[in-house]
Amino acid sequence: MRIKIRSKITIIMLILIIISVTTLGFLTYDDSKEIVINQIKLSNYKxxxxxxxxxxxxxxxxxxYIINYWTSKDELKNYRNHANQPKMVxxxxxxxxxxxxxWTGYASSSPDIAWIYLGVEEDGSxxxxxxxxxxxxxxDCRTREWYQATVKNNNKIIWTEPYVDAGELGNVIVTVAKxxxxDDHLVGVLGMDIKLKKFSDIINDIQFGENGYLMLLSKNGDVYAHPDNKxxxxxxxxxxxxxxxxxxEQGTDIHTWNNEKVVISYLTVPNTQWKLVGVNPINIDKEVAPIxxxxxxxxxxxxxxxxIIGYFLSSIIINPVxxxxxxxxxxxxxxxxNVRVKIKSKDEFKILGENFNNMIQKIRDLLEERNIHVQELVDKNKEILSQKEELLAYSEETEAMNEELLNLLDEVRKNYLSTVKVLANSIEANDKYTHGHCDRVRNYSISIAKELNMSQTKINVLEFASILHDIGKIGIPTSIINKEGKLTDEEFKLIQEHPQIGYNILxxxxFLExxxxxxxxxxxxxxGKGYPLQLKGDEINILAKILIVADAYDAMTSTRPYRKDPLTTEEAITQLQLGKGTQFxxxxxxVFLDLLAKNEIAS
Structure with a gap:
């Protein structure tokens, strides 16, 4: 299917914007996703x-407050056992x-308090x-962990880890003590046992996020409080x-628990080594979906x-064509x-149009002259037929006229060549690295053809093809043609289209068929690994084989955007020899290497 240049330009612009927007979208999406996650983590922690x-x-x-209140009371500070008072439990x-x-009043009014007690240092009562x-x-209270830990902390309040109480039904309790x-005399330790269930009740009554929950962990990883009693x-x-x-001590992170992503925030409860933990399920894709x-x-x-822009921009380029x-x-x-090209732009298309108009005018003049001479020849032939005796006299005149006609045909060829060179100049104007490339390829190609004793007609065909072989690059974006460094796969595919584009243009x-x-x-x-037709061996025209070698040699020995330092003549010759039978x-x-050795390249 033939794709118009307008469509190609629009497609190229569309591809570029898709690549740009997609790349920017992926980069920004990842950043936005990270920001959303951090906001969720921060909100969870707050x-x-x-x-x-x-x-x-x-x-x-x-x-x-209760503990501080009673430890500051003189009734406790001044307590002493009476004489002969037995140990009491x-x-x-x-x-x-x-x-x-x-204390009984305190315990009765607060079902969360299991016991309030004073452990006496004097006898362990x-x-x-x-x-x-x-x-x-x-x-003996003095042997208990809560008592010893409190004494070590001097005047500070301590909270114990949960433990099974020694009395009653063995409830799991937490002790707060001081x-x-x-003065400097240790009277004892005031303690208050709080049922662990109270902490579960506090935590379970709080709605944490939309679907989250709280838990309380000991320093060893035991669960103190959790909505699931199990x-x-x-x-x-x-x-x-x-x-x-x-x-x-504290933090927030995303983990996988019970096969779902959750935000887990945690902090250390003051005066304890307990960890208050908040668990909130998170659907990251749902959170970033609006972005x-x-x-x-x-x-x-x-x-x-x-x-829309591509359509209008392509019109500016396509209209002159x-x-x-x-x-x-x-x-x-x-x-x-009698027709003429009318181009209003002030670029290479205007030059091309003017030269094309000149060519048409010259061809028209030549045809008119030819018609005049043909008519003259017809008239003279009639005279020759009617006057056989004057045949020899007219012979020389006819020969002169034939020579003049040949000169006219040569002039036509030169005009064709002039037009072809203008087209070639439009190629080089589009590719800053290939100045003079078409002329050099032409010289190499003509030299090879002459060495092979080809006819002048074939040499003329080869000459025009050599000068115009890169005309298709007019249809390739300048940014790709002049790109320094390696092309992407997509860019190289576009470059591979220029032989077909050139063929379509002409x-x-x-006369350039x-x-x-x-x-x-x-x-x-x-x-057969070339492009665009994947021809191989004798399927390739002999003139094209000449052009392939000439083009490759000049490309290797010239500065190109993808290679700043051209190959030396010796290096290029080596590459040609390596490519014999595969590429060339x-x-x-x-024949070409022999011409180089003898320095017999046409100029």
């Missing part, structure tokens, strides 16, 4: 901080009863409210994301604008030599 500050921390502050001494009664009769008689001092007290420290949480849709809309809009093609068709089809010019068939084949190879015809290469 929500977790709010939960900690306004719920968990407030509850713990209330409990610590399941009872309370009479002189401690007023304090115990107040513990005054617990409410009294727990199941406590073992040999209980040492009681009178998870309580379970150790999940073997999970990779849990290992990360336990080894850091992706916007880029698609921009891409579609850009393509529509490109099609169409004008010239109409005139060529008028001349070749109807032999109308299709309507009758044979020449355009030669230039169509000037990138074929003997092994062996006989043509041998």
């Amino acid at each position: 929500t977790l901080q709010n939960v900690n500050d306004y719920f968990l921390k407030n509850f713990m502050y209330d409990m610590e 399941t009872s309370i001494p009479k002189h401690f009863k007023p304090i115990s009664d107040q 513990i005054f617990i409210t409410p009294i727990d009769s199941t406590m073992p008689d040999d209980y 040492a009681v001092h009178k 998870m309580l007290t379970k150790n999940i420290s073997d999970k990779e994301w849990v290992k990360t949480i336990l080894s850091n 992706k849709n916007r880029f698609i809309s921009i891409g579609i809009f850009s393509m529509i604008i490109t099609l 169409n004008n010239m093609m109409k005139v060529i068709n008028q001349v070749s089809t109807h032999n109308d030599f 299709k309507a010019v009758d 044979e020449s355009r068939n030669i230039l169509l084949q000037h990138h074929e190879r003997i092994d 015809d062996e006989r043509i290469v041998d």
Whole structure:
């Protein structure tokens, strides 16, 4: 299917804008995706901080307030066992009863408090409210972890890890405690046991995100609080994301848990080594979908604008060509030599049009002269037939006229050549690296043809083909022709179209019919791996084989955008020899190398 130049220009612009928009879209999409993810992570963490500050921390502050209040009271600071007072675990001494009664009120009003008690340093007694009769008689508070940890922390409040209480039904509890001092004397430790269930209730009552939830972990990875009761007290420290949480103070990251992507934020609860963890499922594709849709809309809009602009820009280039093609068709089809090309632009097309008009005028003048001479010849032939005796006299005159006709034909050929050179100049104006390339290829080709004793007619055909062999590059974007470095696959495919483009451009010019068939084949190879027709061996015209060698040699020994340093003559000769039988015809290469050695290249 024949594709018009207008369509090619529009398609090229469309491809360029698609590549640009797609590349920009991918890069920006990734950045936008990263920004959205970071915003989600930040929002998740801030929500977790709010939960900690306004719920968990407030509850713990209330409990610590009770502890601080009583450890500062003189009733506790001044407490001493009476003389001969036995060790007490399941009872309370009479002189401690007023304090115990107040504690009973606290415990009754707050079901989350299991016990309030004072562990006495003097003998290891513990005054617990409410009294727990199941406590073992040999209980010594001074041996318990909560007691020892509190004493080590001096005047600081401590929160213990959850543990099974020694009394009653063995509830899992958390102790908040602080040492009681009178000056430098350790009176004991005030402790308050809080049911672990309270922390689960606080966390489970909070809506974390749209579909998220909270959990509380110990420093060892035990689950203190979780919306799923089956998870309580379970150790999940073997999970990779849990290992990360336990080894850091705070943070947010995206992990895979239970086969779904989740945002996990965590922080360390103050005064403890517990980790408050927020888990929120995330659908990244859904979050960034609006951004992706916007880029698609921009891409579609850009393509529509490109099609419109491409249509109008292509008109600027195509109109001069169409004008010239109409005139060529008028001349070749109807032999109308009165028509003229009208081009308003001030570029190479204007020069081409002016030269073409000059050529038509000269051809017209030559034809008129020819008709006059033909008529004269007819008249003279009549005279010869009627006057046989004057035949010899007219013989010399006829010979002179024939010679003049040959001169006129030679003038026509020169005019053709002048037109062809103008076309060649338009090629070189489009390709800054190939100045003089067409003339050199012409000289090489003519030298080879003469060495092979070819007829002048074939040499003329080869000469025009050599000068115009790259005319098709007019249809290739200048940015690709002059691109420095390696071409992309897409760009190289466009370059491969220039023989066919050149053939199409010259299709309507009758006197270049044979020449355009030669230039169509000037990138074929003997092994059939060339383009555009993949011809091989004897399928390739002998004149095209000559042009292939001449073009390749000049390309190797000239500066090109993809190769700043040309090959030396010796290096180019080596490449020609290596290509014999695959890329080049062996006989043509041998003849050309012989001409180079003898320095017999035409100029």
